[in-house]
Amino acid sequence: MIRQRTLKSIVKATGVGLHGGRKVTLVLRPAAPDTGIVFHRVDLDPPLSLPADPYAVCDTRMCSGLEKDGEKVGTVEHLMSALAGLGIDNLHVDVDAPEIPILDGSSAPFVFLLQSAGIEEQSAAKKFLRVKKMVEYVEGDKWVRLEPYDGFRLSFSIVFNHPAIDSTSTRVTIDFAEHSYIRDVARARTFGFMQDVEFMRANGLALGGSLENAIVMDEYRVLNAEGLRYADEFVKHKVLDAIGDLYLCGHPLLAAYSAHKAGHALNNQVLRVLLEDETAWEIVSxxxxxxxxxxxTHQFGDALLAQA
Structure with a gap:
């Protein structure tokens, strides 16, 4: 039986919020079967719980955030991506700020945290959301699509018309029947452009951004001294984001995802299109x-073995 998973122990980390620029403490705690992923704003009195839910997604300008009763938890996608990649179904996430810390701009530090705590299989069967028919969301020349598939495969293409990005591969397909989340996806960092920094900061965004937590480019080149971690790191980070955005549906997907020039907003919209058509999906174990x-078997066996 493919079982649900949580952590064996509590683990804690501190970091900086990408957009708010303030110190954030994050605590990850085990949760009972069928709890799902639940965020808790422990800096509020009383603390506020925000379960992962595509209908709670609020701010998709530069991240995926959840909102409830006027309060938010932003930048959840990298942590959600790591949870999806390691097959963790149930977790309490305590955070003392309006966003998850950015750490190094990828999901690799979250993978390390989760592996440090240990992954525990639970008595309940894992519940998958299986896509039964194609659904899509189109916005101008941008589009995203989910189709039936007996596994989880993601294909992504990007267009930025920037020499540093165009010199890398701008298309990638990751199929977890063959690829490893930890090896092939987790280390891909978020990226941005120097010329956008002033605009973003004037709008209260990217106040904590730096070369330590993002790939930063001027008009021509990557400014990070160490260069890229993957030859196709830009498009792989879009895949990393998509994995986290899609996991907000509350279950691992059995689907083929494909997208062109999509981001957090379109990922959320295609989930809503899917869920609103009850003939397009089913829950299976x-x-x-x-x-x-x-x-x-390959995907979730790999994830558990990798932390042993």
């Missing part, structure tokens, strides 16, 4: 090994 798709 795999309690007998012979009925489990090989891609599912």
């Amino acid at each position: 795999f309690e007998q090994p012979k009925l489990t798709p090989p891609a599912v």
